[in-house]
Amino acid sequence: MDEVAVTAFFQTLVQGLLTGGLYALIGTGLSLIFGVMRVINFAHGDFLAIGMFITLALFKAFNLDPYLSLLVAAPLGFGLGYFIQRVVLSKLGDRLGEGSMLATLGLGLIISNTLLLGFGAQPQSINVPYAINTFKFAGVQVSISLLIAGLGTVLVISALNLVLYRTELGRAIRATAQNPLGAELQGVKTSNIQAIVFGMGVSFAAIAGVLLMPLLYTFPTVGENYVTKAFIVTVLGGLGNLPGAVVGGLVLGVIESLGAFYVSNNYRDAYGLIVFLLVLLLRPEGLFGKTVKRV
């Protein structure tokens, strides 16, 4: 390979890894929720859209730097998730399996259509000068906002790991994931834990939305694209398997990036879908690990 081809390859790879980092963040939220509650959240993409629109609204109203919107979007996402689990999902009882799918589908429609009423269908973006900046590292162009997004993902996932493995709350979450009845008997308030976990998952989606906003334009149904990415990521890694979700996100980002560059950009979204179907059919427990590992 000549030098140009090598640089192009690394360029594509870096691009894929950084995008994959964001997919990992979205997928981690979905996987966490599934791991603890056995709920597949079909509204996950719409929570991401909420993060994007909060950033957009704050930028328009106060000219607020997009990354400062995290201070609003993250807690708001947590509160929203906590509330939804308490008011909707916890009421489904033994119908949680099918019921949560329909309920989250409904919530997603409510969110996207409310955004449509509030903001209109036009794609909108924010204009911050540094967002389009890039720097060169060993001949590879790296976008600043994509790098910030990648670092943000690493931070959030590290923080989640600290919470899960170093705190009492994390212990309670892991116990609830492994055996809700047993945890309850040990004095864990599992209903509260489930609400906290749903809040965390929604918060991650909203954070991902904020991190994406400087890079992309947004519209009310933007979540649709990302919810499928999140499904792919979690199934690749194994539903409920958090390290798997991270690796799954990176794998998806790289597959898309390489496929788009070397095969055809038109079918960018198809590569992930095909891998997704293959994994779903051949290894429903995910690419990694022999059994479905939980949180």
Add this chain to the structure above:
Amino acid sequence: MTAVATPPARPRALTFGNVWLSVILVAIMFIYPFFFGKTLNFGISTLLFAGFAMSWNILGGWAGQTSLGHAALLGIGAYTMTLLATPERLPPFLASPLAPWWGALVGMVIAVAVAAVWGWLTFRLQGSYFALSTIAVALVIRLIAINSNWTGGAEGLFMPDLPKPFGFDLFDRQVEYWLAFGFVVLTLVITHFIRRSRMGYALQAVREDEDGARALGIDPARMKLLAFMLSAALMALGGSLYALYLQAFEPHTILELPLSIQIALLAIIGGRTTIQGPLIGALVLSIFGEVFRNVFSNANLLIYGVLILLVTLFAPNGIMGLFQRASSKLGTAR
């Protein structure tokens, strides 16, 4: 285990085999154009969506397999009819006044074949996993439509000028209303027929308890596959009528995930375990949508979101479930 036969653990599935309710609904649809001739567009789209919801329900309700990818089958019908409606694409002996209907027929055959492969691949997946796989398959089909030349790509297709079989102009709203009416009646008759057939009982058994059904000698995979193929054939037929009604369409309007979700939700909100539920769901939601059209403009799916949330929380068997609960309180339940 004791020798005493225990009653089934789940509540008895709602069945509403009531033919009279269907007759009343068909009568309402029959007299509609004579009273509301000015709002035929509303009538046609309502009927088409009612037919889609009932077609979806053969797999989604009777077999209990929640598909979120049925728009792909609808799209196959629409695309095939439109492509084959161009006379040059047909052998001369078929390019008769019946031309568009050959396309509809071929579309149904293709949809059945696609459903057979699709189901064969994905029926090993349970519950939400199956739903996820249907989204993926439908999205792949959508990507093919967007990126191929013969489908018109992202710009979609125009229905060409059509012959007028027996003097009927297929672009006349009056004619289209009766075609849509025929589609709904056909779907309704087929669902009634299935309900009373061996296949209907087998499907319900599979839905309620797959292992139990297998123990009774039912092959769940085969039953689900049959339901999927029948559902696909009707979906494709409806899709070709939808193409006639739209006259021009693009992947965005006919193959997107929200359309699949919309069709599924019509059936679920109306009552997926019943025969007339999907029909009633489509009628009720169309009327709601029409009433709120000025308020919500293009946020028309908001009402679907609210209703599916309410139904999930308070009426697991949909509008028909509420209806039956009310009528059993009055002591008139069957």
